[in-house]
Amino acid sequence: xTASVPRSRCFIHVTLRDGRPLAGAxxxxxxxxxxVPELMYQTDADxxxxxxxxxxxxxxxxxxxxxESRSVDINVGAEPDKTYDVTIDPP
Amino acid sequence: MNALPWSSSAALPxxxxxxxAPVIETAGSDGSAESKGESQQDxxxxxxxxxxxxxxxxxxxxxxxxxxxxxxxxxxTKAPPWRKIAGLKLKPRPPQTSSYIGxxxxxxxxxxxxxxxxxxxxxxxxxxxxxxxxSPGQDAGVSPFRTVTATKFFAxxxxxxxxxxxxxxxxxxxxxxxxxxxxxxxxxxxxxxxxENALVNISGYPGDLDNxxxxxxxxxxxxxxxxxxxxxxxxxxxxxxxxxxxxxxSATSEAVAVAVHAYGxxxxxxxLGVTANSGPxxxxxxxxxxxxxxxxxxx
Numbered sequence: 001x002t003a004s005v006p007r008s009r010c011f012i013h014v015t016l017r018d019g020r021p022l023a024g025a026x027x028x029x030x031x032x033x034x035x036v037p038e039l040m041y042q043t044d045a046d047x048x049x050x051x052x053x054x055x056x057x058x059x060x061x062x063x064x065x066x067x068e069s070r071s072v073d074i075n076v077g078a079e080p081d082k083t084y085d086v087t088i089d090p091p
Numbered sequence: 092m093n094a095l096p097w098s099s100s101a102a103l104p105x106x107x108x109x110x111x112a113p114v115i116e117t118a119g120s121d122g123s124a125e126s127k128g129e130s131q132q133d134x135x136x137x138x139x140x141x142x143x144x145x146x147x148x149x150x151x152x153x154x155x156x157x158x159x160x161x162x163x164x165x166x167x168t169k170a171p172p173w174r175k176i177a178g179l180k181l182k183p184r185p186p187q188t189s190s191y192i193g194x195x196x197x198x199x200x201x202x203x204x205x206x207x208x209x210x211x212x213x214x215x216x217x218x219x220x221x222x223x224x225x226s227p228g229q230d231a232g233v234s235p236f237r238t239v240t241a242t243k244f245f246a247x248x249x250x251x252x253x254x255x256x257x258x259x260x261x262x263x264x265x266x267x268x269x270x271x272x273x274x275x276x277x278x279x280x281x282x283x284x285x286x287e288n289a290l291v292n293i294s295g296y297p298g299d300l301d302n303x304x305x306x307x308x309x310x311x312x313x314x315x316x317x318x319x320x321x322x323x324x325x326x327x328x329x330x331x332x333x334x335x336x337x338x339x340x341s342a343t344s345e346a347v348a349v350a351v352h353a354y355g356x357x358x359x360x361x362x363l364g365v366t367a368n369s370g371p372x373x374x375x376x377x378x379x380x381x382x383x384x385x386x387x388x389x390x
Contacts, residue, residue: 007214007254026192026298028329035256035358037208038368039181039215040298040330044188052214063299 005034007052010076011083014047014062016090021047024065031059062088094379095258096248099387100210100219115280115375117198117382119345121171122274124236130170134163136290136310137339143324144290144311162326165294165306168228169235172346173306174273176335178229178296179263181209184221191215192303192330194295195225196348197275198381200268201388203241204278205333206353206370207250210261219244223263227273229296232304236273241265245384247377257319259353259371261333262384276335276348280375286321286338286349289313293325293352295334303330314365319374321350322359322367336370349373 014022027041027049033056043049053076063069070088136144165173181191195205203225210220223241226234241263249258281289294308315322321336336350350370359367373381 009214009217026303026330028298032357035354037206037212037215037259037353038327038329038332038355039208040192040303040328041215042190042192044190046188049189050183050187050215052212061299063302065302067302069299 005054007034007036007054008076008078008080010051010053011081012041012043012049012051012060012086013083014043014049014086014088017087018090021045022062022064022088023047026063027051028061028063029053029058030061030071031057033057060086062086092375092379094383095376097245097380097383098248098251100244115378117278117378117385119277120270120274122174122270122272124169124174124272126170128167128170131165131167131173132342134308134310135292135339135342137341138290139288140290140312141288160326162297162300162307162309164300165308166230168230168306171274172276173294174228174236175276176294176306177203177225177227177234178303178306179205179209179333180224180226181216181220182222182224183216187216192296192298193332194330194334195263196333196335197227197270197273198278198348199275199385199388200270201265202270202385203263203265204335204348204351204381205261205263206351207246207259207261208353209333210244210263211246211251225263225265227269228306230305232302236269239265239267239269245387247380256354256358257371260351260377262381264384264388276337277345278348278373278378278381280373280378281338281347281349283316286313286316289338291321291323291325291349292337292339293327293331293334295327295331295352297328298330299328314367315363316372319372320369321372322363322365322369324367327352327355327368
């Protein structure tokens with residue numbers, strides 16, 4: 001069995017290099033320190049998504065509407081409800 | 092043997108359900124809708140195998156396409172069993188505005204099974220999900236049947252209380268019997284001996300391909316079982332949470348779902364010694380609980 005690992009409520013804010021929010025982006029959790037459900041997370045009109053993540057290094061893969069993707073690493077701390085700003089190059 | 096405790100998103104407590112007989116399987120159906128065109132049933136695998144269907148490849152991260160990507164798009168989702176599987180769009184309660192993609196599958200006329208985290212997750216959507224758009228056989232983003240919105244959900248109490256991956260199973264209740272048209276899977280608890288080396292089929296809606304708008308299928312072998320989980324070497328990705336994991340003895344026998352896909356390789360403890368994706372197993376106790384959910388839907 002795999003013990004449950006607490007996941008903190010995190011907010012991911014995805015923007016393009018020019019500062020525009022990336023609405024409707026799909027986000028997968030590719031790597032984390034504990035089990036993360038195989039959901040696909042989707043940003044709102046302002047580029048925000050809420051994701052439960054375990055603490056430690058997390059690798060996200062962000063898919064644009066055209067199907068291209070970028071991977072991004074974040075370090076999730078113990079504090080809850082933190083917003084992680086992620087900037088990616090336009091596809 | 093008793094069913095496991097569970098909770099409902101609705102106001103009615105589960106204690107209103109009556110005790111049920113200790114059977115460990117449910118009935119399946121191919122549905123009443125007409126089926127035309129190629130069924131793609133040649134993709135399915137049957138029975139058991141002492142060897143893997145393909146060699147283990149190199150994998151990066153917790154996501155879960157194992158080596159080369161062998162997933163196949165299902166193009167005729169109007170045919171069974173594919174139409175029994177639904178794309179899910181999860182919409183949290185206001186004020187949250189982000190959304191989620193998952194997969195569910197019919198187990199009765201008004202009932203779908205999915206992962207517990209598709210209906211209840213404090214960290215993802217602050218508790219119970221607000222509503223779920225259910226699109227059976229979704230293809231190119233559209234259901235060939237119709238999309239219905241569900242607002243009533245159940246989940247195992249162990250999932251709600253402790254987010255236990257071994258009990259990550261939830262249920263979606265519909266107001267209309269769409270499952271009578273598209274059909275529904277039989278579920279059954281199987282023994283370790285029955286599951287050893289069993290070939291399993293998984294189909295769902297991965298978000299890395301076609302924006303999560305199309306159904307993709309893959310198959311391979313059970314690598315290991317525990318009392319509450321089944322581990323398999325089948326390619327999956329985010330968005331396939333809640334997909335059915337099913338076995339079939341032969342091309343002419345009935346499909347039997349034995350687990351609910353929920354986790355990539357990050358959900359597999361290193362001590363197990365396998366690199367595998369996994370899902371909570373439909374144990375006898377859980378099948379009994381699911382029968383209570385089916386009864387609740389028909390009440």
